[in-house]
Amino acid sequence: xxxxxxxxxxxxxxxxxxxxxxxxxxxxxxxxxxxxxxxxxxxxxxxxxxxxxxxxxxxxxxxxxxxxxxxxxxxxxxxxxxxxxxxxxxx
Numbered sequence: 001x002x003x004x005x006x007x008x009x010x011x012x013x014x015x016x017x018x019x020x021x022x023x024x025x026x027x028x029x030x031x032x033x034x035x036x037x038x039x040x041x042x043x044x045x046x047x048x049x050x051x052x053x054x055x056x057x058x059x060x061x062x063x064x065x066x067x068x069x070x071x072x073x074x075x076x077x078x079x080x081x082x083x084x085x086x087x088x089x090x091x
Contacts, residue, residue, distance in 0.1 A: 001062065001065055001066070001069075005062050008044070008058065008059070008062065009059065009062040009063060009066060011040065011044070012037060012040055012041065012044075012059050013063075015037065015039075015040040016033075016036075016037055016040075019036045019037070020033060020036055020037075034056070037059075038052075041055045041056060041059070
């Protein structure tokens, strides 16, 4: 992911944190979530000349890419923790 892609994704995510604060994304309709993100996506569309549909697609692609990267880091961390041996602390 390029630095420009990171800024793009972070901008939408920061906006989402403000407007979707307190909702459960698993229990909230995607259409509602997208409607809340529409203003920032429209701004990006106007600034870049990219159709709003492409902004949405790029956002979803980058969000998926970041999710996969974060999951790999998490799994790597778990793997590293297990490489120190199976030490369990019991109360």
